Amino acid sequence: MSEQDQVAWAIQALAALKTADNQVVVESIIKVIDDQQAEIESLRGSMEGQLWSPTSWHQDQQAQRAAHEDKSTTNH
Numbered sequence: 001m002s003e004q005d006q007v008a009w010a011i012q013a014l015a016a017l018k019t020a021d022n023q024v025v026v027e028s029i030i031k032v033i034d035d036q037q038a039e040i041e042s043l044r045g046s047m048e049g050q051l052w053s054p055t056s057w058h059q060d061q062q063a064q065r066a067a068h069e070d071k072s073t074t075n076h
Contacts, residue, residue, distance in 0.1 A: 003040075007033060015030070
């Protein structure tokens with residue numbers, strides 16, 4: 001079961017438990033679950049962007065070259 005399926009199942013299960021007496025509580029819990037899922041997706045997208053961005057890769061390559069050149073210079 002995927003993460004999205006688990007979230008959908010939890011929301012459906014909570015909705016089935018909703019009564020007039022607990023409506024506000026159940027709806028608040030569902031909103032928290034939805035908000036958390038949106039936050040997770042946002043963070044996942046941010047992390048992927050950081051891991052695979054061309055700028056980040058280029059900066060890492062420059063740092064590795066600089067470190068390699070420093071070692072070459074100090075060894076001579």
